Amino acid sequence: MEMKEKEIEIILPQEGEVLDIELEEDFLKRNQLLAQENRKRLDSFGITCIDIMGSIGSGKTTLLASLIPLLKDKYSLGILAGDLTTTLDAERLTREGVEVLQINTGKECHLDALLVKKALSKLPLMKLDLIFIENVGNLICPAEFPLGSHKRVVVISVTEGPWMVLKHPFIFQGTDLLVINKIDLAEPMGVDPEVLLLQAKKINPSLAGIKTDLKKGKGVKEIIKALGLSHA
Amino acid sequence: MHEFFLSSSIARRVLQEAKKRKVLSLHLEIGELTFLNPEQVKFWLRELFRGTPAEKAKIKIKKIPPFGKCSSCGYRGEIKPPLESFSFHLFSPPLFCPKCGARLKIERGKDCLLRRIQLLK
Numbered sequence: 001m002e003m004k005e006k007e008i009e010i011i012l013p014q015e016g017e018v019l020d021i022e023l024e025e026d027f028l029k030r031n032q033l034l035a036q037e038n039r040k041r042l043d044s045f046g047i048t049c050i051d052i053m054g055s056i057g058s059g060k061t062t063l064l065a066s067l068i069p070l071l072k073d074k075y076s077l078g079i080l081a082g083d084l085t086t087t088l089d090a091e092r093l094t095r096e097g098v099e100v101l102q103i104n105t106g107k108e109c110h111l112d113a114l115l116v117k118k119a120l121s122k123l124p125l126m127k128l129d130l131i132f133i134e135n136v137g138n139l140i141c142p143a144e145f146p147l148g149s150h151k152r153v154v155v156i157s158v159t160e161g162p163w164m165v166l167k168h169p170f171i172f173q174g175t176d177l178l179v180i181n182k183i184d185l186a187e188p189m190g191v192d193p194e195v196l197l198l199q200a201k202k203i204n205p206s207l208a209g210i211k212t213d214l215k216k217g218k219g220v221k222e223i224i225k226a227l228g229l230s231h232a
Numbered sequence: 233m234h235e236f237f238l239s240s241s242i243a244r245r246v247l248q249e250a251k252k253r254k255v256l257s258l259h260l261e262i263g264e265l266t267f268l269n270p271e272q273v274k275f276w277l278r279e280l281f282r283g284t285p286a287e288k289a290k291i292k293i294k295k296i297p298p299f300g301k302c303s304s305c306g307y308r309g310e311i312k313p314p315l316e317s318f319s320f321h322l323f324s325p326p327l328f329c330p331k332c333g334a335r336l337k338i339e340r341g342k343d344c345l346l347r348r349i350q351l352l353k
Contacts, residue, residue: 018352018353019351019353021348021349022347022348023249023346023347023348024348025245026343026344027242027344027345027346028266028344108237143267144234206335
């Protein structure tokens, strides 16, 4: 609060020699506008797009790998896999027999609407009706960068300890579905998934929550239902 | 969090507008709900302006407190964090209306605005 705006005082040469230019330009808006463009583009092709965010190692790719076999006969699927440097996720998901495109952000910690726009132009949109975007593993930055998806999912897991919801409130604000993974490890970790869910619901009461053990495929069908999709 | 990336866009825009004229000042407004630290934005702008006509520009940054509107009862006003002493990234700003408890629409506080710049003719 220390930066209260004072009347601008500049030592000026002469009156009239200064050019005052009103710009009124919002630099965060750019991403939002691009996100809106992406959304329009997806809508024009009748494609539903779901952004999967979550912490590192929480199970984002595992979630996709378990969703694909159940969805691929019903929907024409496309996947955008975001990662810093590797194509590990894309390789893993390509084996499931769907259209996968890797986006490498280099050193950026999140996907932004421009990267997604570029990626969308490389996917055969005419042929697709459902796209999943796997965001970079991070609970902080993706919150500030909407991509134009119709739904946002956050995947967390009990192995990240009991505080990750309280510590990262922003990501849950704009989220539709929270997946709490690795519940088979809840007891040894001493973490109560129900408490995590309650904490997230306090931040965003409209959030749906599903507890999963994705390694064993537990909870996948519930996720499909919560996303408004249906499986074969 | 993304101060360098954002400061680069701002610096590019300012220098493009200045067209080699000396930049006297720039006026930014940064919302408290963004992940931008005004101190860091200032630091990066200084670095980026080094050796350019904006090198000596005054960088004014105004913090914009969160402001919301309730679509249910029509309440409009500042959104107060529950503990004001907490720094902004520690509190979870209530997104609900203090009057009726419905969801609030955030009108300001999530922006990073370059209001205006002053140039020497």
